[in-house]
Amino acid sequence: LFSAIEMAPRDPILGITEAYNADQNPAKVNLGVGVYYDDNGKVPLLECVKKAEAILIEKYAPRTYLPIEGLAAYDRAVQDLVFGADSAVVKEKRAVTAQAIGGTGALKLGADFLKRLAPDSEVWISDPSWENHRALFESAGFKVNAYPYYDAATRGVNFAGMLNALQTMPAGSIVLLHACCHNPTGADLTNEQWTQVIEAVTSRGLIPFLDMAYQGFGDGIEADGQVVRRFAEAGGALFVSNSFSKSFSLYGERVGALNIAASSAEEASRVMSQLKRVIRTNYSNPPSHGGQVVATVLATPELRQLWEDELAGMRVRIREMRNAFVSKLKTKAPAQNFDFVIQQRGMFSYSGLSKEQVGQLRDKHSIYAVDTGRICVAALNSKNIDGVIDAIASVL
Numbered sequence: 419l420f421s422a423i424e425m426a427p428r429d430p431i432l433g434i435t436e437a438y439n440a441d442q443n444p445a446k447v448n449l450g451v452g453v454y455y456d457d458n459g460k461v462p463l464l465e466c467v468k469k470a471e472a473i474l475i476e477k478y479a480p481r482t483y484l485p486i487e488g489l490a491a492y493d494r495a496v497q498d499l500v501f502g503a504d505s506a507v508v509k510e511k512r513a514v515t516a517q518a519i520g521g522t523g524a525l526k527l528g529a530d531f532l533k534r535l536a537p538d539s540e541v542w543i544s545d546p547s548w549e550n551h552r553a554l555f556e557s558a559g560f561k562v563n564a565y566p567y568y569d570a571a572t573r574g575v576n577f578a579g580m581l582n583a584l585q586t587m588p589a590g591s592i593v594l595l596h597a598c599c600h601n602p603t604g605a606d607l608t609n610e611q612w613t614q615v616i617e618a619v620t621s622r623g624l625i626p627f628l629d630m631a632y633q634g635f636g637d638g639i640e641a642d643g644q645v646v647r648r649f650a651e652a653g654g655a656l657f658v659s660n661s662f663s664k665s666f667s668l669y670g671e672r673v674g675a676l677n678i679a680a681s682s683a684e685e686a687s688r689v690m691s692q693l694k695r696v697i698r699t700n701y702s703n704p705p706s707h708g709g710q711v712v713a714t715v716l717a718t719p720e721l722r723q724l725w726e727d728e729l730a731g732m733r734v735r736i737r738e739m740r741n742a743f744v745s746k747l748k749t750k751a752p753a754q755n756f757d758f759v760i761q762q763r764g765m766f767s768y769s770g771l772s773k774e775q776v777g778q779l780r781d782k783h784s785i786y787a788v789d790t791g792r793i794c795v796a797a798l799n800s801k802n803i804d805g806v807i808d809a810i811a812s813v814l
């Protein structure tokens with residue numbers, strides 16, 4: 419059976435962590451995967467999570483199966499966070515939320531569900547997009563196309579190209595959009611540009627699928643969630659995958675959700691019934707611990723405040739690293755302008771480093787980045803940044 423099986427290539431992002439883990443150099447730095455590290459280079463365990471876990475341990479609750487769609491308290495809290503507790507879609511019970519195995523799991527549920535609903539539609543992702551988007555939708559059976567997004571010349575968004583693509587796609591096309599903190603470029607749309615995107619998507623009958631894996635890492639929880647709210651207000655079917663991997667630093671717990679806006683409560687209940695079939699045939703029902711933690715934090719006012727403060731702390735530290743990165747490169751590599759790094763949002767920067775330069779950083783300096791030049795700014799800290807800057811200056 420396996421005699422002719424070919425070796426698969428390493429995953430373009432998680433494969434970097436594998437190579438990094440195997441590297442014996444004590445000065446190695448992993449700027450590949452999208453993980454937030456604190457100033458000591460550690461993945462933080464948030465205080466709000468510790469406190470919620472202490473509450474949960476006290477309860478010694480039995481570990482029975484969760485419902486297919488996940489913990490009810492979690493789904494409710496996530497729905498309020500994603501759409502807004504006071505939003506029409508929530509108040510009119512038109513929203514459907516199912517706990518999912520991280521943001522990736524939510525995307526896969528949405529993709530499998532859409533393949534059943536709209537088998538002939540094609541999917542459009544941004545050029546470039548998160549490395550796994552294409553593979554994930556292709557594995558659900560879709561043809562995946564790319565719409566123009568990043569403009570390497572301006573280091574910003576090729577908005578005219580993007581809008582033109584939206585205006586010429588066949589009706590019923592599925593459009594994957596990054597709600598905030600675009601992965602991999604860090605280049606987001608302005609509010610005015612979103613207005614035009616929402617208008618194009620709704621007027622042309624496209625199916626929007628918003629991926630929101632970094633809420634709170636751009637300008638704040640509320641500000642980063644605005645695009646979802648605006649799409650929901652515009653009406654029409656809407657898919658939103660969200661994740662707490664980064665915002666709660668709960669990577670290994672795989673806590674996310676698929677959120678769908680339907681046009682009536684009755685339609686929403688039919689949507690949920692079908693979504694449950696997708697979940698049941700994939701993994702039956704989700705694990706409980708991460709969902710319990712997030713639900714406890716979101717529903718407990720002082721823990722929620724603590725979470726918002728801790729998330730703000732992560733956001734501010736990333737900004738400080740962006741500023742330090744740019745100002746240090748001004749000294750070490752004055753011929754090149756990296757000011758664009760300060761404008762970018764979220765964990766990532768499309769640094770402009772070429773594949774060859776990324777290779778040199780890895781081979782000569784044990785500094786790991788994605789081949790496309792994406793670096794995770796959230797992995798820089800006051801101890802490793804000088805080494806990283808010297809290495810980058812040497813390969814430029």
Ligand code: LMR
Nearest residue numbers: 431432450451452548601
């Ligand atoms: C990333 O883009 O690095 C993260 O979303 C982690 C992943 O699963 O790829």
